[in-house]
Amino acid sequence: MEQMAVAHLDVDAFYVAVECLRRPELARQPVVIAGSSPRAVVTTASYAARRFGVHSAMPAARARRLCPQATFIAPDFPAYRAASAELMAIVRSHVEQVEVVGLDEAYLDLRALAFPRAAMRRLLADLRQRTGLVCSVGIAPNKLLAKIASAECKPAGFLTLTRAQAAARFAQRSPALIPGVGPKTTERLAQLGIHTIAELRAAPAGHLQRRFGARLGAWLEAVAQFRDERPLQPVRVARSESRERTFEQDIRDPERLHSELAQMCEQLCERLVAHDRRGRTIAIKVRFADFRTITRARTLPRPTADRSQVARVAAELLAGEPISAPVRLLGVRVENFARGEDQAQRGGVRAQERQPPLPLEAGWQAQA
Ligand SMILES: [Mg+2]
The missing domain is CATH 3.30.1490.100 (DNA polymerase, Y-family, little finger domain)
Incomplete structure (x- = not known):
């Protein structure tokens, strides 16, 4: 059995969650974090707002039309950074090797833990109790799959995936599921008749490299099998x-x-x-x-x-x-x-x- 070496932890609708801590009456309401300028885009939408079709990167004006009853809040980045620091301090008190990849996202090295799943459950409970923030966690043999797993189980999710389980579970999903496979690559794959992860995986050896060049081709071959060799890069905590x-x-x-x-x-x-x-x-x-x-x-x-x-x-x-x-x-x-x-x-x-x-x-x- 592969070692479940990495967890990817991601706060659910982080900016919205921080705003709701300050204004509890907003909990479970449609909330949209967006600037007020005419060209502003949505930074984060609460899950209640997402049900109206609002999502990040959408023009704020369009979000207002889709969900006029939502509370619109201008982003307060100093508050989000502060909440992030508090969150990461708690994560670090549970797991020694942490690679922070965003205000609300981190990879955790589980290799030193005897019971990684139990440890992650404890961490989630601790985070929820001490910060009020709800996270999703993906546990997997590598960073790529851990990130896919946490995205898959949101919100308040907890998902462990081996590569074999992922291959079965995502066989019929679009290659766009894989972080790093953007719209352009997805479209070029579609032109080659590759519409699913199973088809990507089945592409004959060398085919992808001929079409996409050696580097991107080799990478696509690897990620189609949920292989990822990237090491965790923890930032040392100042002592x-x-x-x-x-x-x-x-x-x-x-x-x-x-x-x-x-x-x-x-x-x-x-x-x-x-x-x-x-x-x-x-x-x-x-x-x-x-x-x-x-x-x-x-x-x-x-x-x-x-x-x-x-x-x-x-x-x-x-x-x-x-x-x-x-x-x-x-x-x-x-x-x-x-x-x-x-x-x-x-x-x-x-x-x-x-x-x-x-x-x-x-x-x-x-x-x-
Ligand atoms: Mg998040």
Whole structure:
């Protein structure tokens, strides 16, 4: 039996769901997220609105004609990003290797889990309870099939598919079912008499490559059998944030060192706050002119991103070190971040943008 290695998790009508959390009276009502300009298109439609034929990418004006009773809401991306960050923090507290592919979509590496289906059920329940968001999950041997499975079972779905099950289940469906097979390819396939996934699969070896070129042809042959070798590409979660400065001229004056340190603490905390991170351990690094390097750290009872607290601890650590030689480099670091669940438990949708975490700085790792 193939290993069920990947889950694809996707929030159902994500933007609508976030709006409904703020305005519960909208739940199960026709809701359309769309801008107000004359050329605006529908970003998301609730399932109730979809029953009137409204769907994403449709001109908003047309959606208004199809479903005049719907509540139209302009998109609020900061709120969606904040909800997304909260959601992904919870996902990461359940599964270590996560590849986020959109605000409401991620691939999860299940290979380390003994009971992946049970783990996914727990994750879904946790997400629903803590964020109010309902997701669909597809579980499969690879990313392609996991994504097809989650789309197939929406909304509030849960579907596990082996490649053999998929081949049977989707035999008579259009090749357009496969993400990446767009309208153009679908049309060209139809011209070749290929209207279903079964027909695509049955195309003689080499036929597709002759018609579509080597690359696209080979890819079509693979996806017709739901084969996909793409690895998961998890983004490493930042574990620390640091600032350090190599001085143009070595510094011996403790007062100047302290003022440099205070500046770095300020910048560091600004960044921590911007990324909604707090850490319990504060460390300083001092490198002397002769390259002798020391690090000193203190761990606090509670995580912090507070400027004055970080600066005070860093200053105390520096004051505790005899400055026996001129200093060429000074650094400060905050690590031991509050875990995802602690962050999420503080609750509330935060209206701020997050950026991907920076890679760890090599120097600090070596010293730690
Ligand atoms: Mg979605």
